[in-house]
Amino acid sequence: MSEGDLVELAARLAERARAGEHLEIAAGRGLSTTVKAYDGEVESFTSAESFGVGIRVLIERDGGLSQGFAHAGSFDPDVLEETLQEARDNATFAEPDPFAGLATPDGRVPVHQDLWRGELLGTSTEAKIDLALQLERATRSAHAAVKGVRSASYGDSAGEMALVSTAGIRAYGRSTSCWLSVSCMAGDENETHTGYGVAVGREPGSLDVSAVAEEAVTQAVRLIGARQVPSQRLALVLEPKLAATVLAIIGSMLCGDAVVKGRSPFADRLGQAIAAPLLSLADDPTDARSLGADAYDGEGLACRRNVLITDGVLSSFLHNSYTGRRAGTNSTASAVRGSRSLPGVGPQALAVVPGATSYEQLLAGVDHGILVQSMAGLHSGVNTTSGDFSVGAEGLMIRHGALAEPVREVTIASTLPRLLLDLVGVASEITWLPDGSGSAALVFGEVALSGS
Amino acid sequence: MLDSDLIQRTLELAAGRGADLAELFVEDVRSSSASLDDGRIEELVSGRDRGAGIRVMIGERTGFAHTADLSPEGLAETARVAAASARGATGESRRVAVGGSPRAYAAPVRIDPSTVGKADKVALLRRADDAARAGYAAVSQVAARYGDVRRRVLVANTNGVFATDDLTKTSFSVSVVAKGDTGMQTGRHSVGRVAGFELFDVAHGGYDVEELARLASGRAIRKLDARPAPSGALAVVIAGGSGGVLFHEACGHGLEADLVDKGASVFAGRRGEKVASELVTLVDDATMVGEWGYFGIDDEGHAATRNVLIERGVLSDYLYDGQQSRKAGRGGSGNGRRQSYRHLPMVRMTNTYITGGDSDPADIIAATDFGVYIAQLGGGQVNTASGDFVFGMTEAYLIEGGVITEALRDANLIGNGPAALAAIDAVGNDFSMGYPGTCGKDGQGVPVGMGTPTLRVPSLTIGGTAP
Numbered sequence: 043m044s045e046g047d048l049v050e051l052a053a054r055l056a057e058r059a060r061a062g063e064h065l066e067i068a069a070g071r072g073l074s075t076t077v078k079a080y081d082g083e084v085e086s087f088t089s090a091e092s093f094g095v096g097i098r099v100l101i102e103r104d105g106g107l108s109q110g111f112a113h114a115g116s117f118d119p120d121v122l123e124e125t126l127q128e129a130r131d132n133a134t135f136a137e138p139d140p141f142a143g144l145a146t147p148d149g150r151v152p153v154h155q156d157l158w159r160g161e162l163l164g165t166s167t168e169a170k171i172d173l174a175l176q177l178e179r180a181t182r183s184a185h186a187a188v189k190g191v192r193s194a195s196y197g198d199s200a201g202e203m204a205l206v207s208t209a210g211i212r213a214y215g216r217s218t219s220c221w222l223s224v225s226c227m228a229g230d231e232n233e234t235h236t237g238y239g240v241a242v243g244r245e246p247g248s249l250d251v252s253a254v255a256e257e258a259v260t261q262a263v264r265l266i267g268a269r270q271v272p273s274q275r276l277a278l279v280l281e282p283k284l285a286a287t288v289l290a291i292i293g294s295m296l297c298g299d300a301v302v303k304g305r306s307p308f309a310d311r312l313g314q315a316i317a318a319p320l321l322s323l324a325d326d327p328t329d330a331r332s333l334g335a336d337a338y339d340g341e342g343l344a345c346r347r348n349v350l351i352t353d354g355v356l357s358s359f360l361h362n363s364y365t366g367r368r369a370g371t372n373s374t375a376s377a378v379r380g381s382r383s384l385p386g387v388g389p390q391a392l393a394v395v396p397g398a399t400s401y402e403q404l405l406a407g408v409d410h411g412i413l414v415q416s417m418a419g420l421h422s423g424v425n426t427t428s429g430d431f432s433v434g435a436e437g438l439m440i441r442h443g444a445l446a447e448p449v450r451e452v453t454i455a456s457t458l459p460r461l462l463l464d465l466v467g468v469a470s471e472i473t474w475l476p477d478g479s480g481s482a483a484l485v486f487g488e489v490a491l492s493g494s
Numbered sequence: 495m496l497d498s499d500l501i502q503r504t505l506e507l508a509a510g511r512g513a514d515l516a517e518l519f520v521e522d523v524r525s526s527s528a529s530l531d532d533g534r535i536e537e538l539v540s541g542r543d544r545g546a547g548i549r550v551m552i553g554e555r556t557g558f559a560h561t562a563d564l565s566p567e568g569l570a571e572t573a574r575v576a577a578a579s580a581r582g583a584t585g586e587s588r589r590v591a592v593g594g595s596p597r598a599y600a601a602p603v604r605i606d607p608s609t610v611g612k613a614d615k616v617a618l619l620r621r622a623d624d625a626a627r628a629g630y631a632a633v634s635q636v637a638a639r640y641g642d643v644r645r646r647v648l649v650a651n652t653n654g655v656f657a658t659d660d661l662t663k664t665s666f667s668v669s670v671v672a673k674g675d676t677g678m679q680t681g682r683h684s685v686g687r688v689a690g691f692e693l694f695d696v697a698h699g700g701y702d703v704e705e706l707a708r709l710a711s712g713r714a715i716r717k718l719d720a721r722p723a724p725s726g727a728l729a730v731v732i733a734g735g736s737g738g739v740l741f742h743e744a745c746g747h748g749l750e751a752d753l754v755d756k757g758a759s760v761f762a763g764r765r766g767e768k769v770a771s772e773l774v775t776l777v778d779d780a781t782m783v784g785e786w787g788y789f790g791i792d793d794e795g796h797a798a799t800r801n802v803l804i805e806r807g808v809l810s811d812y813l814y815d816g817q818q819s820r821k822a823g824r825g826g827s828g829n830g831r832r833q834s835y836r837h838l839p840m841v842r843m844t845n846t847y848i849t850g851g852d853s854d855p856a857d858i859i860a861a862t863d864f865g866v867y868i869a870q871l872g873g874g875q876v877n878t879a880s881g882d883f884v885f886g887m888t889e890a891y892l893i894e895g896g897v898i899t900e901a902l903r904d905a906n907l908i909g910n911g912p913a914a915l916a917a918i919d920a921v922g923n924d925f926s927m928g929y930p931g932t933c934g935k936d937g938q939g940v941p942v943g944m945g946t947p948t949l950r951v952p953s954l955t956i957g958g959t960a961p
Contacts, residue, residue, distance in 0.1 A: 080756070086556035086838060087579035093562055112540040116562045121542060132538035135612045139534060167579075190757045192879075193936075227758060227879050234760070234879040270955070273726040303532050304635050305671055307678060384537060422872035422886025423906030423957065427671055427680050432723070432905040432957040434875070434884035451882050453908050453957025455725065490959040492725040492908075 045202070045214050051117065052206035055097065058126060059208045064100040064107065066144050066211070066341075069093075069117070070381040072201035073163075079174040079194045087171070093117050094381035097129040098144075106138030113382040144209040145341035145363035145373055152337040152344035153328040157217035159245035162198055170196050173222060173246060180255035181226045181239075187263050189234060192225040198246070203381065211342035218244050219333070221476065222254045228262035235436075235450075237262030238416075242333055242476035261415055265436055268448035271493045277411030277466075278454060278486040279404070279440060282473040284414060286481035289323065289392060292458065295426045296350050296358075297376070297387040298365025305427045307459055311356050317462035319354040322395035325376065327478075332391035334478020340379035345390065348374045362387045393480030397468030401483045404467040406443040412491060413438045413445060414454060429457040435491075452493040461486055495520050495648045495658065500566055502592040508550050508573035509588045509652050513580065515551040515816075516573075516590075517651040519793065520544075520564070521835040527641040528612065530619035538612060547835040548572050550580040551817070557581070560836050590652050599790020600660040602783070603690035607642035607664055610691045615640050618694060618703045622668050625704035630711045632718060634678070635671035638707070642691070649795035659790040663941070664693045665930060668707045672714035679720070679903075681713030682888065686930030686941075688788045713870065713889050716901045723890065723905035723958025729865030730907065730954045731858055731893060736871040736928035738944025740951075741776055742846050743874035743883040744911040745769070747935070749803050749811075750829075750841040751818035753878050760881035760912055761809060769809045770915035773851055773949075776804035778813060780828055780844035785943040786930035787844035794830035794839050801827045804915075815841045833938040843933060847945035851921025855948035858920045860896040866956055867891045867898050868907075873931070881911040884957075906957045914951050922948030 052067040059065040072092050078085040095114055100107040110132030114125045178194035198220035205213045223240040239258030241249050280288060300306040308316055327336045327345035336345050341363055349357050361369060362377035362385050377385035405413075418434035425431075432455040439446040456464070467485030474480050501518055509516035522544040529537045546569060547560040557580025561572040607615075622638040642664045650656045665686030672679050683706045687693055694700045732740060748759040761769060770776070780798035782788055789798055794816045802810055814822065815830030818841055831842035859867060872886030890902040927945035 081554075084555050084581075086558055088558040088560075088838065089575050089579060090560045090836065092560075092836070109536075110538050112542075114541070115543040115545060125540075125542065128540035128542075131612070132540060135528070135535065135538050135616050137535045139536070192753075192756050192758045234757070236758075236877055236879045273961075304673075305678075382541065384539070418875045418877065418882075418908075419873075419884035419886060419906040422874055422884065423904065425680060425904050427678050428717070428904065429677065430904045432886075432959075434882065434906055434908045434957070436882075450880065451908055451910055451955065453725075453884070453906055453955060455723075455905060455957050455959045457959075490725045492955050492957045494727055494955070 048202055048204040049206060049212065049214050052204045055122065055126065056206045056208055062102040064144050064208050066098040066207035068096040068203060068205050068379065068381045070201060070203040072199055074197070074199040075170060076195060076197040077171050077174040079178040082175070082178065084171055095122060095125060096381040096383065097125050098384060099129040099133045100142060100144065101133045103138045106140040107142040108133050108136040108138045109142050110136060111384050141364055141367040143363065143367065144207045145211060145343050146209045147211060148343060148372065150344035150346060154337050155330055155335045157244065157335065159218045162218040162220060162245045163200055165246050169246065173249065173251065176251050177222050177224050177255060180252050181224050181258055184255050184259040185228065185263050187228040187266060188259060189227045189229055192227065194224040197221050205342040207342065213338040213342035215337055220246050220249065222249050222251065224254055224258045226258045226262050228259065229266055233266065235262045235265035235268065240476055264438060265448045265450065268436065268450035270451040271439065271449050273492050275488050275490055277408050278489045279408060279411055279413045280484050281415065282481040282483055283475060284417060285484040286475050286477065286479040287417065287420065288461065289394060289481065290479065291424055291426060292462065293350070293389045293392045295458065296360060298359055298361035298369060299387050300426065301359050302365050302368045307429050308356060314356055315354045316356045316459065317351055317354040318465040320397055320468050321351055321354055321462065321465055323351040323392065324349045324395065325360060325389035325392045327390040329391055331474050332393065332478050332480060333474065333476060334390040336390060339375040340377035340385040341373065343373055343375040345375050348376065360387055360389060391478045394468060394482050396470045396472045396482050399467060399470055401469040401471055404469055404483060404485050405440065408440045408485060409442055411440040412449065413440055426458065429459050431456050431458050431461060452491050454489050454491055456489045464488055495522060495646060496564065498592045500569065501650045502590055504548065504569045504573050505590045505592065505650060505652055506588060507570055508548050508577050509590060510577050511588060513550045513552055513652065515652055517549040517649065519547045519835055520648040522646045523643060525641065525643040527639060528615050528619060529637065529639040530623055531637040532635065533623060535616050535619060545835045546572065548576040549838065550576045552580045555580055556838065558838050592650055592656055596648065597657040599658065601662060601688045601788065601790065603662045605691035607662065607691045618666065622703045622707040626668060626670050626707035626711045630715060632672040632674055632715050633670055633711050634673040637669045639667050641665045647793065649791065649793065651795065655795035657791045657795040661688055661789060662690050663688050664690055666701065666703060666706065668710040670710040670714045672718055674718035676718055679714045679717035681710040683710040684929045686786055687784045688786065689784055717903060720901035720903045722960040723902045724956050724960050725958045727953045727955050729862050729950065729952050731862055731865060731867045731948065731950045733869045734922060734924045734947045735926045735945065737946040737949065738847055738928050739871045739874045739885050741848055741946065742843065742933065742944050743876040743885055744909065744914050745776065746843050746846050747876050748878045748881065748911055749813055751812045751814045751822065752841045754812055755818060755821065759878045764809050767809055768807050769912060770804050770807045771918040772807040773918055773921040774804055774807055774915060775802065775849045777802050777849060778843050778846045782845045782943065785845045785927060786941045787943040792828045792830045793832045796826045796828040796830060799828035813841050813843065815839055831940045833940055837938050840936065842935065842940050843942050845943035847927065848921065848947065850923050850925035850947045853920050853922045855922040855924050858922055858948055858950050859893060859898060862893045862896060862950065865893045866902065867893050876911065882908065883911055884908045907954050908957060909954045914954060917952050918949055919952055920950040924948055
């Protein structure tokens with residue numbers, strides 16, 4: 043792969059802009075492999091090269107710009123030509139919008155990140171296969187109660203993307219990533235529980251097989267004997283991975299598209315306390331510890347640190363160029379996209395500011411609560427507009443500061459605004475997760491558990 | 495989509511000497527969508543995606559490679575990579591016969607969406623926006639989306655499968671936000687069929703987008719006065735249609751042979767046993783013309799099939815793809831599906847439904863002293879190994895003394911598949927199919943249909959906050 047030809051391809055298309063027309067070209071290319079192991083053998087080995095191009099056209103009309111988009115999975119000259127014509131045609135049917143437009147360079151200097159590891163491309167097929175097989179073996183042998191491994195996988199990708207626009211944007215980035223994931227079952231003749239483990243890195247050498255196996259097995263084994271418990275109100279403890287899930291939902295409610303279109307309950311709360319004072323939340327893709335670190339956002343602006351919540355006070359929303367203009371402010375360089383989609387708005391490296399108390403101390407302070415280790419139905423029971431929050435849960439009861447009996451077939455409910463205000467603990471240890479977020483264990487004072 | 499000589503050469507290269515099966519899957523997808531948000535036609539998007547996936551199976555090992563390059567050189571390279579990934583023996587090629595023309599399937603389309611002007615598609619959005627707001631002062635935001643997609647596929651393999659399919663799908667959705675003293679609430683309605691633009695031909699049974707918009711607005715507005723959902727176990731009456739989500743989650747996934755084979759299903763080893771109430775007959779049927787999970791052939795070239803999975807409460811069969819049916823030494827059930835040419839096929843549902851019963855839906859409600867009536871379900875999720883499943887309620891009401899009373903806010907419900915199936919104590923005579931769904935499994939989404947008559951589960955846990 044080389045930077046030159048991809049940027050060149052995008053630039054050549056951008057040069058096709060006619061008078062009164064603004065063009066943005068996103069072109070991406072990637073190589074990927076996936077190995078799945080099952081029962082001590084390779085179940086499947088997948089390898090692929092993929093291409094993607096997305097063309098955004100804005101045409102000047104009636105005091106605004108109207109936008110069209112088309113994408114294709116090929117760099118075939120015929121296909122590129124057809125895609126450009128489709129995008130143009132689409133633009134003529136959208137309505138002019140005074141806030142529409144491309145991002146314009148804002149003078150910020152990108153923090154270049156070292157996201158590419160040549161050794162990933164040099165890793166042999168056999169070494170990749172061996173990682174998946176090792177993971178399956180390690181998971182099967184980690185505990186006598188493990189009944190089976192549903193799948194153990196190694197995957198990697200190396201991708202690059204160029205973004206060129208008639209507004210002066212010319213950005214290029216490339217990155218490698220690889221991951222291990224395993225799903226296992228543990229139990230006895232009467233019941234089966236599931237555990238899941240995952241690790242992500244930039245090169246295979248950074249992946250810890252035994253840690254992934256242990257994460258999955260611990261989750262599955264500690265649920266053995268789990269029962270439904272009666273409905274009750276209690277404290278909620280979330281370990282970093284699930285805490286990040288909840289913070290990501292909160293983050294989505296602080297994104298410009300939800301805010302300017304009146305779909306976020308926090309839309310008119312800027313400058314007000316929306317969370318307990320111990321919560322501070324920032325999105326910082328310039329932090330190299332995050333797997334979401336990047337030099338440029340999805341519109342080619344330099345990524346930067348944005349603080350969303352400062353000591354419980356809503357300090358900023360995230361914006362791309364469109365929502366920034368509509369909100370009367372600027373883009374916070376928070377456009378997220380692939381080549382097949384228009385730029386949306388989202389965090390890339392959302393991280394909580396760690397607290398002063400260790401996780402053990404926080405747990406010891408919970409008299410009556412539940413440690414939830416997995417949530418189900420996040421897509422069906424969480425409504426970021428009404429704020430309703432209701433999810434299926436599995437985990438362990440907490441009694442007098444100690445983990446107690448396992449629990450299943452219950453739900454946990456509250457509202458998202460209330461959860462933020464009910465936050466009573468942020469642990470001092472930060473964990474960087476596969477989704478790019480930096481998270482710490484969180485304790486919420488009270489939620490409703492529904493059971494028998 | 496490709497000439498048969500090229501298909502033959504590609505399969506020969508992929509099969510090498512040692513393959514048990516080599517398969518070529520070619521896909522060409524064209525999509526177009528238009529969306530309105532915030533009172534403005536905001537986006538028109540067109541997509542074109544075509545490519546091929548080549549699969550080589552040797553024993554239990556599968557090698558798979560895919561490419562967007564359909565030239566002879568691109569396919570040859572992909573075939574070599576797939577063969578090497580399966581650890582296939584190189585050397586002289588096996589002769590593969592790909593004769594004549596493929597078995598060609600095509601779903602009926604009366605009005606091809608590609609012949610309909612974009613202005614007509616955009617006009618639907620405008621009408622939906624107007625209707626969602628007219629007369630509903632509390633409606634503060636409306637988003638609507640029109641989409642059509644044409645997917646053409648070709649499947650050929652070394653066992654003599656050579657078939658093509660051609661499906662056009664059209665869909666429409668409206669999402670509304672209503673604002674009141676209690677905050678904001680949302681309402682949504684979506685429709686979709688394997689059909690063309692006749693989806694909106696009201697004179698011939700099509701949908702009126704204004705009516706769909708009013709349904710979405712009504713849902714959002716009624717929830718402005720809703721009370722928090724109860725917390726705990728209650729009787730639940732589920733309306734026909736989208737209630738099919740319950741069965742998709744409670745047992746559909748658990749009947750997929752790959753999960754059964756890996757011991758990851760509570761329904762493993764239970765064929766011939768009673769696993770549900772006698773009122774339950776569960777069918778998965780890819781042959782339902784027009785439904786969202788309809789197709790002519792599955793993504794392994796197997797003809798669409800109707801499979802009875804549970805008959806009067808007794809587990810009669812599981813769902814199979816090619817690999818699982820070979821492993822089990824039986825014929826396939828036509829359930830090998832994949833999201834795109836970039837994905838390996840696996841066992842998936844199509845249109846899954848419960849057949850109708852005898853009860854009058856009104857009687858089922860009247861016979862429920864205290865419980866919840868769910869008029870519209872959201873999505874769901876299941877842990878097939880434990881059988882625990884959740885699904886969301888997006889329009890629900892309290893039942894008090896056999897009468898539907900107050901509206902309830904959104905919440906998830908949780909239950910255990912085998913327990914919920916065994917407990918069903920009433921099934922109505924008002925069968926209908928629900929909204930178009932996308933089913934996710936191992937990172938792949940495929941379109942599915944779901945249906946059910948009104949039914950009652952005497953006890954499910956409702957995940958609200960009210961004591």
